[in-house]
Amino acid sequence: MEFEEVLLRRRSTRRFSPAQITEAQLKKLLEAAERAPVGSAMYQDIHLTVVRDQTVLLRLCEAAWERFSSAEKLRAVAGKVAEKTPVRSGKEKPNLFYGAPTVIFVSHRRQTLQPGIEWANAASVVSQMHLAATAMGLGSCYMWGALESMRMLPQFDHTELLELPSDFAPLMALAVGYPAEAETGAPPQRTFSINYIDP
Numbered sequence: 001m002e003f004e005e006v007l008l009r010r011r012s013t014r015r016f017s018p019a020q021i022t023e024a025q026l027k028k029l030l031e032a033a034e035r036a037p038v039g040s041a042m043y044q045d046i047h048l049t050v051v052r053d054q055t056v057l058l059r060l061c062e063a064a065w066e067r068f069s070s071a072e073k074l075r076a077v078a079g080k081v082a083e084k085t086p087v088r089s090g091k092e093k094p095n096l097f098y099g100a101p102t103v104i105f106v107s108h109r110r111q112t113l114q115p116g117i118e119w120a121n122a123a124s125v126v127s128q129m130h131l132a133a134t135a136m137g138l139g140s141c142y143m144w145g146a147l148e149s150m151r152m153l154p155q156f157d158h159t160e161l162l163e164l165p166s167d168f169a170p171l172m173a174l175a176v177g178y179p180a181e182a183e184t185g186a187p188p189q190r191t192f193s194i195n196y197i198d199p
């Protein structure tokens with residue numbers, strides 16, 4: 001797929017078919033991740049975890065279920081997103097990974113030298129995989145909410161299920177699989193405000 005087309009087609013998929021991606025597709029995603037730019041080339045500070053066990057993924061949702069257990073709590077955290085996404089508050093226990101058959105977690109070594117660079121590194125790695133998934137005709141979605149909820153509610157933090165090397169923390173993830181339905185319609189128009197400082 002041409003790069004321009006990848007950019008045009010990239011979307012956040014929030015409904016996945018249960019069909020698993022192939023090992024070859026997974027390999028390509030992991031290779032794309034490793035080609036991402038990383039601050040100071042500290043590649044050894046990044047760890048990836050491929051989770052294909054739905055039981056583990058659901059346990060990683062528990063903090064979010066607790067955190068979003070009332071409409072008020074959900075709105076306080078997610079604002080207008082609460083009305084737009086399929087995640088619901090109340091008694092429902094939504095799968096924050098949208099049933100994706102594979103979720104790739106990006107963890108970073110805890111560090112204090114360049115504050116914040118771990119978030120930029122993780123986003124760089126996830127973006128690279130997100131685009132690679134699009135190029136292969138797969139659906140994918142950045143995952144933040146479940147992990148943020150575990151950071152906010154340590155009593156529901158099940159990071160240990162990721163079996164990370166010591167001193168690493170999971171920052172974000174990419175849920176990936178085949179979209180449950182084909183994407184229809186034109187891509188939405190988005191605009192940033194931009195200013196130019198010319199001579």
Ligand SMILES: Cc1cc2nc3c(=O)[nH]c(=O)nc-3n(C[C@H](O)[C@H](O)[C@H](O)COP(=O)(O)O)c2cc1C
Pocket residue numbers: 010011012013014085123141142143144145146
């Ligand atoms: C850092 C980051 C975190 C995100 N976290 C989530 C998430 O936890 N759950 C989710 O459904 N979408 C998440 N998204 C996807 C955004 O909501 C999505 O990119 C945005 O609404 C634009 O839609 P599009 O990706 O379909 O163009 C995240 C995106 C980014 C960049």
